[in-house]
Amino acid sequence: MKRRQFIQYAGAGLVAGAVPIAAQAQSGGLTVQYLGHMCFLFTGGGRRILVNPFRSAGCTAGYRAPKVAADLVMISSQILDEGAIDVVPGNPKLLVESGAYDINGFKAQGIAMDHDRVGGKRFGRNIAWRWSQGGLNVVHLGGAAAPITLEQKILIGSPDVVFLPVGGGAKAYDPQEAKQALQVLNAKIIVPMYYRTAAAKEQCDIGGLDAFLSVMSGTPLRKGGSSISLTKANLPKEGSVIQVMTYA
Template structure:
């Protein structure tokens, strides 16, 4: 792993109420919105509030073999898992700051809550720990669940809150939610916009891939409107549905 600027850990109790306090970070960050750019799998570049945040860069292999490595300029990298094919810091150019452990952090006026979850259905004994990340950027509360595979506990729910935008794995396999598990997690979180992640696409290119496609999840979410876009979409408070939720598919 390349040398990175590791951010100071503030301690889990320092901002225990972060689920309700993060929206007051800075007034200029409340209404400017964000741009989401899908880089494949569960990797996104999120731009807004004067920061570029890259979540979960990966190495192209298996299910992601056909994607280019996410070699994008960024100010901060958030990592959910340090497995061989995930958390690929070495593909990221420059020397951005890095967060990879659960805890509470602040970067340029934005507070980040890293929430520890299991990366498998065996209490973490197979693939260890996953870190879900919650923060407010461009006036929108974001929650990236990374490779969550276990049901959301009450303690985790308190820290996750009810996000505006949730990035949630839906393709199944041994390391992440299948469609039914994703639907159950969404019911707990009650987000406004759901961005499916970690599902099979043409990038698998005939490689061994244990994920299902996104259509199985969409079919299960009967009655939920679906928006489809290219790899990039801009969102602001005005794009949030007044009632219910919307599924936003990128790519």
């Protein structure tokens, strides 16, 4: 019953219309930890936000379950190798549906997108998440697979950093589709995710990172570890930078 209560609690904070994310920006920077596949832990502004914890199965079978403490968990899809709240310890608040949320002054926007290329008929809806933390506007696209519509672009806004699926397969952008999405979003820092790594098992149908980097040839590239620190000051002054994170 507890998990269901979390969902109801989050829904109770739902407010109508788009959230003015820029108005809630906080200084101090943001630390991002990569936990595999589409899962990241965001620490900054006095909050720990976990996005897309997974159960170790399918494309995530070789990753450790992300059993990390968080104040808030956002889920893009309830497919278990993409979004599984039962692996998270403690009693975090949980967001799983699209809409505008205000939780004790923290505002987030969930944007519904198709999780396949057939209008959501195969894998349903994916929720992209937008929020501000540590002075940065963050967008995590989850397993987006369809082109970004004008309405979705308005809700997404102008991200400082975007977490972008690039591995293709049936449930998310392939490299060319990811590039097209970036042309709409115009993010300053691009963090690719949802691609095959050494941790993925053979039954995983997604491609590796190199194909995306090839499509994005000419875009500056940074390579880091499993954790990075970001501030407004270290955003690129012009254009975009691809930030590759590694799983540890």
